[in-house]
């Protein structure tokens with residue numbers, strides 16, 4: 001079973017503008033983490049955040065973990081004809097001096113094997129693992145960030161029975 005997302009989702013992602021919060025100290029900084037609420041029985045959730053590399057060398061996000069899920073995968077979305085699909089990626093590059101945004105319609109954290117539904121207002125501690133920076137701790141706030149930005153975000157965009165087609 002594959003579910004698809006209308007192309008419209010791309011526009012929604014483009015409307016998500018960055019906030020004004022200050023970055024914390026450290027070569028790699030993470031902020032504005034959030035995750036979509038899920039319903040009972042939904043096995044996976046999606047998490048988003050911004051990564052900023054203040055250092056002079058490129059780094060890569062290799063993985064993440066949270067107590068809320070059995071494991072966290074790095075995913076990207078891509079267009080296949082008129083529908084959007086997702087696949088697992090090995091790492092997410094964070095070039096020197098760059099900010100990389102994980103958001104709806106693009107790169108995201110896939111929370112696999114949720115232990116309980118994610119409910120609005122929850123804060124999920126998250127540990128990011130970078131090739132050079134090592135572990136960076138942050139959190140995901142559960143809520144509807146996309147809706148707050150005026151987008152008609154699909155409420156269940158990661159309900160796919162996960163594709164077998166991971167290419168790695």
Ligand SMILES: [Cu+2]
Pocket residue numbers: 075076086087108109110158
């Ligand atoms: Cu995904």
